[in-house]
Amino acid sequence: MPQDSKIPVVIVGGGFGGFAAARALEQANVEVILIDRANHHLFQPLLYQVATAALSPGDIAWPLRTLFRSQKNVRVVLGEVQKIDRGMRRIELDGGAPISYGCLVLAPGARHSYFGHHEWEAVAPGLKTLPDALEIRERMLIAFEEAERLKGTPDVRDQLTFVIVGGGPTGVELAGALAEIGRKAMTPDFHVLHEAECRILLVEGSGRLLEAFPPHLSRKAQAALESLGVTVMLNSHVKEVSSQGVLTGSEFIRSAHVIWAAGNVASPIVKSLDVPLDSAGRVVVRPDLSLSGDPWVFVIGDAAHCPTPEGRPLPGLAAVAMQEGRYVAKIIAGQIPEGSRTPFDYKDRGILATIGRAKAVAQFGPVGLSGVVAWLAWCFVHIFFLIGFRNRFRVMFEWIWYYVTFKPGARLIYWKDRHKNEH
Amino acid sequence: MPQDSKIPVVIVGGGFGGFAAARALEQANVEVILIDRANHHLFQPLLYQVATAALSPGDIAWPLRTLFRSQKNVRVVLGEVQKIDRGMRRIELDGGAPISYGCLVLAPGARHSYFGHHEWEAVAPGLKTLPDALEIRERMLIAFEEAERLKGTPDVRDQLTFVIVGGGPTGVELAGALAEIGRKAMTPDFHVLHEAECRILLVEGSGRLLEAFPPHLSRKAQAALESLGVTVMLNSHVKEVSSQGVLTGSEFIRSAHVIWAAGNVASPIVKSLDVPLDSAGRVVVRPDLSLSGDPWVFVIGDAAHCPTPEGRPLPGLAAVAMQEGRYVAKIIAGQIPEGSRTPFDYKDRGILATIGRAKAVAQFGPVGLSGVVAWLAWCFVHIFFLIGFRNRFRVMFEWIWYYVTFKPGARLIYWKDRHKNEH
Numbered sequence: 001m002p003q004d005s006k007i008p009v010v011i012v013g014g015g016f017g018g019f020a021a022a023r024a025l026e027q028a029n030v031e032v033i034l035i036d037r038a039n040h041h042l043f044q045p046l047l048y049q050v051a052t053a054a055l056s057p058g059d060i061a062w063p064l065r066t067l068f069r070s071q072k073n074v075r076v077v078l079g080e081v082q083k084i085d086r087g088m089r090r091i092e093l094d095g096g097a098p099i100s101y102g103c104l105v106l107a108p109g110a111r112h113s114y115f116g117h118h119e120w121e122a123v124a125p126g127l128k129t130l131p132d133a134l135e136i137r138e139r140m141l142i143a144f145e146e147a148e149r150l151k152g153t154p155d156v157r158d159q160l161t162f163v164i165v166g167g168g169p170t171g172v173e174l175a176g177a178l179a180e181i182g183r184k185a186m187t188p189d190f191h192v193l194h195e196a197e198c199r200i201l202l203v204e205g206s207g208r209l210l211e212a213f214p215p216h217l218s219r220k221a222q223a224a225l226e227s228l229g230v231t232v233m234l235n236s237h238v239k240e241v242s243s244q245g246v247l248t249g250s251e252f253i254r255s256a257h258v259i260w261a262a263g264n265v266a267s268p269i270v271k272s273l274d275v276p277l278d279s280a281g282r283v284v285v286r287p288d289l290s291l292s293g294d295p296w297v298f299v300i301g302d303a304a305h306c307p308t309p310e311g312r313p314l315p316g317l318a319a320v321a322m323q324e325g326r327y328v329a330k331i332i333a334g335q336i337p338e339g340s341r342t343p344f345d346y347k348d349r350g351i352l353a354t355i356g357r358a359k360a361v362a363q364f365g366p367v368g369l370s371g372v373v374a375w376l377a378w379c380f381v382h383i384f385f386l387i388g389f390r391n392r393f394r395v396m397f398e399w400i401w402y403y404v405t406f407k408p409g410a411r412l413i414y415w416k417d418r419h420k421n422e423h
Numbered sequence: 424m425p426q427d428s429k430i431p432v433v434i435v436g437g438g439f440g441g442f443a444a445a446r447a448l449e450q451a452n453v454e455v456i457l458i459d460r461a462n463h464h465l466f467q468p469l470l471y472q473v474a475t476a477a478l479s480p481g482d483i484a485w486p487l488r489t490l491f492r493s494q495k496n497v498r499v500v501l502g503e504v505q506k507i508d509r510g511m512r513r514i515e516l517d518g519g520a521p522i523s524y525g526c527l528v529l530a531p532g533a534r535h536s537y538f539g540h541h542e543w544e545a546v547a548p549g550l551k552t553l554p555d556a557l558e559i560r561e562r563m564l565i566a567f568e569e570a571e572r573l574k575g576t577p578d579v580r581d582q583l584t585f586v587i588v589g590g591g592p593t594g595v596e597l598a599g600a601l602a603e604i605g606r607k608a609m610t611p612d613f614h615v616l617h618e619a620e621c622r623i624l625l626v627e628g629s630g631r632l633l634e635a636f637p638p639h640l641s642r643k644a645q646a647a648l649e650s651l652g653v654t655v656m657l658n659s660h661v662k663e664v665s666s667q668g669v670l671t672g673s674e675f676i677r678s679a680h681v682i683w684a685a686g687n688v689a690s691p692i693v694k695s696l697d698v699p700l701d702s703a704g705r706v707v708v709r710p711d712l713s714l715s716g717d718p719w720v721f722v723i724g725d726a727a728h729c730p731t732p733e734g735r736p737l738p739g740l741a742a743v744a745m746q747e748g749r750y751v752a753k754i755i756a757g758q759i760p761e762g763s764r765t766p767f768d769y770k771d772r773g774i775l776a777t778i779g780r781a782k783a784v785a786q787f788g789p790v791g792l793s794g795v796v797a798w799l800a801w802c803f804v805h806i807f808f809l810i811g812f813r814n815r816f817r818v819m820f821e822w823i824w825y826y827v828t829f830k831p832g833a834r835l836i837y838w839k840d841r842h843k844n845e846h
Contacts, residue, residue, distance in 0.1 A: 039564065039836040056481040058833040065612035066830055075614065078568045078836070096572050130835065141462065145501045149519050189488035191498065390824055390832060394817070401813055407489055409813060410481040412553065413462040413501070 006031040009332055010091055010101035012081055014041050014064045016318040017301030018107035020325030026071050028333035033099055037080040039063055042130060043386055045318060050133035052177040054408040057130050059394045062387055084272045103296040103332050108267035110302035110316060112260050120241040124258040127170060139257055141413050148190050160198045161255040163246050165238050166262030167204030169353045172221055174261060175202040176355035179228040185406050201231045203238060203248055212315060212351055217361040220370040224355040264316060266303040278305045287343030289328055295338040300324035306344060314346055352378045357403060429454040432755055433514055433524035435504055437464050437487045439741040440530035440724030443748030449494050451756035456522055460503040462486055465553060466809055468741060473556035475600040476834040477825055480553050482817045485810055507695045526719040526755050531690035533725035533739060535683050543664040547681040550593060562680055564836045571613050583621045584678040586669050588661050589685030590627030592776045595644055597684060598625040599778035602651040608829050624654045626661060626671055635738060635774055640784040643793040647782040687739060689726040701728045710766030712751055718761040723747035729767060737769055775801045780826060
């Protein structure tokens with residue numbers, strides 16, 4: 001087959017889904033164009049560890065171009081998608097010529113949803129990208145500096161009160177890490193501050209944490225968080241968020257640091273597809289993950305609503321996105337026509353969430369685990385799925401270092417410094 | 424001696440000099456207040472490796488508070504000095520109450536000097552702090568992305584032309600690292616770019632590079648740079664710098680990336696001392712590093728002009744700053760009166776500069792080294808002087824990784840991404 005007859009496959013997003021799809025197309029006779037607005041693949045499950053200064057950005061991110069350096073049928077493009085033109089079958093970016101596709105895989109991910117209160121985003125940042133994580137890290141580190149400076153005034157309490165909204169995996173992991181790092185690692189560096197002054201509140205609207213897990217593991221996770229000093233507030237709906245704090249029910253919690261981990265909304269890119277979206281902005285795809293009436297346009301990962309036999313969409317997990325990526329790659333590589341495709345079938349290999357040192361919960365099929373065993377499983381799985389020897393090695397070293405010394409490695413305030421140089 | 428009679432020793436700056444002074448006061452019966460505008464000690468000799476994405480910020484920086492966690496007589500304050508009030512014997516910060524001193528050690532370091540052309544700073548950033556390094560890194564990484572996008576247009580040449588002004592150690596090390604990383608590590612990630620398209624020019628006003636070294640080592644350094652593809656331009660004075668490039672003599676070099684490594688000026692903090700400064704803004708100190716007429720105020724490191732018997736000031740080296748820090752700590756700890764102090768005597772243990780893999784120059788007393796031997800000495804010395812096991816281990820790992828794979832570890836563009844989220 002001559003070179004120029006190769007089908008151009010455009011993949012939007014280099015996260016778990018897009019990366020897996022591009023990788024799985026290695027042997028296919030196609031030309032892959034992978035578009036991302038960052039230049040790296042990010043291992044998002046460990047992002048909360050960057051936000052809490054336990055890991056450095058470079059430990060969990062790796063340039064997409066380097067990952068595909070030896071896969072000659074992939075071209076990486078740094079750019080942000082402005083519009084998907086299904087009529088012309090092309091993608092318009094924020095710069096440069098539009099990119100035509102024969103086949104399109106959309107894996108743009110999700111952002112946080114503020115339930116219609118966009119104004120809360122400025123005071124309650126979410127955690128999806130490296131800049132998000134670095135902003136939360138910076139705020140946390142400066143909070144302790146401010147608290148020391150304000151010692152003896154009532155404001156010190158607000159500075160050391162962290163409110164996390166949302167009791168899903170991100171909220172739980174972030175609360176656990178903040179409690180450990182805030183209380184055990186930060187306060188010893190400040191001779192005038194005491195462990196108990198650093199308060200972490202986890203606010204959840206429903207009756208339990210980690211709703212994807214069975215109730216007994218939710219209770220274990222809650223108990224583990226409470227043993228670290230986290231105040232867990234269930235059945236608490238957030239009514240107002242400001243720079244002063246959070247209003248839940250009738251209680252106003254004063255806090256200078258509100259972090260948002262509640263609810264997702266699919267990337268706005270998918271709006272330009274002009275197809276029905278669900279309430280979380282996700283594209284309702286067919287069982288083969290393609291669009292109705294457009295069998296060579298696929299949506300995968302957090303931006304896709306793939307109905308299951310039980311009627312619920314698949315959860316927004318890395319494992320789902322990766323399996324979806326490989327599934328659509330197989331269809332594309334084999335040029336399987338619409339009528340001959342078997343529906344996507346997610347193999348649930350288990351879910352995990354960590355709370356802190358030697359504290360985690362896990363559910364593998366019928367088997368529920370907690371404590372040290374679940375934590376070791378969590379460590380193993382995360383090291384295993386990290387991409388590349390270098391990142392595995394660095395993360396493992398940092399974890400062992402931190403476990404032994406309780407001195408997390410990346411507590412750098414430099415954006416503050418940066419501002420100060422601008423004079 | 425009762426607690427409250429302890430002399431308050433204020434140290435401004437947590438670089439090599441300030442850090443060494445604070446450390447050397449561990450056993451002294453004084454109360455040390457260490458003020459820095461960043462929260463970390465930075466290992467500046469490796470900063471160019473952060474600027475070229477070989478190392479992560481967290482590899483060469485470590486929180487000052489953690490370094491002094493177990494040294495109970497040190498209090499760390501995050502703040503920027505606004506004024507030194509010698510009459511009231513106190514320091515005014517950008518926030519909070521003024522801090523009184525019984526004894527003052529000023530180690531605020533230096534910034535780049537643009538020879539009176541402040542407007543060049545915006546287009547030709549220097550390299551002194553982590554934000555400086557991250558900005559240069561970001562610019563370099565985006566340059567390659569832009570070059571790919573502009574492939575086939577004349578602008579691609581400007582994007583891949585890097586001009587470094589100043590042939591001292593920083594300029595030489597940066598030029599070598601940029602040549603290696605730009606040509607060997609970056610271009611293979613861009614299928615359409617070729618090694619030779621990435622041009623690095625090193626512009627030096629005098630007749631040779633590395634003037635602190637003997638002439639034969641300067642020539643070796645130049646040859647090593649040229650073997651990496653760097654164009655070395657000697658006797659070239661910069662007349663104009665703009666976002667389009669650099670004018671040297673009658674030649675205008677078009678370049679989108681000019682980096683400034685020429686000339687230093689002491690931190691402006693020392694101006695408020697109201698004492699004579701030299702042409703580089705440094706305080707001319709007495710042989711005991713104190714101010715004339717104020718024997719308990721010392722200036723050390725890059726902000727001090729300490730005359731040598733040969734009449735030249737000591738060079739701005741980490742080794743000088745560290746020895747000066749320990750020297751003033753001894754005077755302070757012993758409360759040695761003005762008349763009984765022996766003058767500061769710098770022990771020159773050698774100078775080193777690296778150019779690239781297995782390429783360096785070194786001068787230890789009468790012995791000049793180059794090539795692999797000098798490079799191994801450079802590696803050893805830098806690992807040895809890094810603070811703490813963790814940073815040593817991480818840097819060593821990164822170097823070995825990079826040496827073997829030629830894939831530097833920290834090529835992350837996230838400030839671009841950050842901008843894009845602000846909508």
